[in-house]
Amino acid sequence: MSQNPPPSDRSRVRRIADRGRYDRETIHAIVDAAYLCHVAFADEHGVLCIPTACWREGDHLYIHGSNGSRMLKALTTQGACVTITHLDGLVLARSAFHHSMNYRSVVVHGCFEVVPAEHKAEAMNRFMDHIAIGRRHEARPGDANELAATTLLRIPLAEASAKIRTGGPKDDADDMQRELWAGVLPLAMVGGQPQSDGVERRAPDYVRHWAGSKVKAAQAETA
């Protein structure tokens, strides 16, 4: 287990600090396992928390949307906090108090910047690879108008922290003889049966292998 220090004071995990991790490999693995993040920022009404699709390229997390998006406009003028959370299981303890959840989360502080026009097409290809490897060679690529109508933002992963809980319940010694089952009920995102939109076409491998697969299931290294 690497013992990188927190990159900033506000990135330091305070509550149950030994669950905090600050190494790049851990943070990248948690980001790469996500299709969406929650972005917190402020507008004239106060704070907002908005879910949006995301992907990683190098040391940045990317989001995108329509040029008209009020969120994207707001994010270019202020700092933001971006959070990704994977729920990995319910932890059933012998006492109500010690029930818990297993999870992997990443919290990023920083400022979004606009991705320059000349990098947009390549960045959108990375997004397509994140959704389904190979699909960008099959689908019609974005044309000039579609790319022009899309704003891409990215935030550095430099000021990020991960927080991870794994393992079973931590019961009080006095409760260990109680007559109830204790342990973990694991949770995972699993693919369901693909639903064609009605036009018959050969399904590529990433569609044929979807049902029953654990999606983006690579667990963060926690040893």
Added chain:
Amino acid sequence: MSQNPPPSDRSRVRRIADRGRYDRETIHAIVDAAYLCHVAFADEHGVLCIPTACWREGDHLYIHGSNGSRMLKALTTQGACVTITHLDGLVLARSAFHHSMNYRSVVVHGCFEVVPAEHKAEAMNRFMDHIAIGRRHEARPGDANELAATTLLRIPLAEASAKIRTGGPKDDADDMQRELWAGVLPLAMVGGQPQSDGVERRAPDYVRHWAGSKVKAAQAETA
């Protein structure tokens, strides 16, 4: 489909407004399907977005934590925004541009209030019921010290909006003859094989039926 209006201007869904829903049934169903929410608030460093366990009782969303939690302290002094998101599928279109995701989300604006001491035990029972029906009759209940060490907050669901996308891709007519599969790759949270912590005890029904089950799968009414 009920056509309730947004409860406030800041609750109105703006981006793709026809995905917005404001009726209580829809909002409650999305909240009830969640084990965790993301809470946005501000501290001296700026905005923060923190994941935490949640449950519903009546028209409030509840969260809890240690009395020492900085988040819980901060939330009693300011407005917050709480967001729940369920990712239901990847939408594969014939053009890169029209790829999308199916989801159900709820965004709540408002102020948290401290749950009075005399209601804490009952509210924690509701939380246990949310995790596993029946378990609160098996596990040791919280004692006076454990309850006293726990802060419960709740926020009204009065100022909330839901946003839902369902269904297949919406391709351009010009792309419909392309030779690639298009449709939805569904996603769901599915239970894995329960992991006992090593002490042999009879597994209750909610443990024995966990593996392979779609967890909290009740879909929001979208007709």
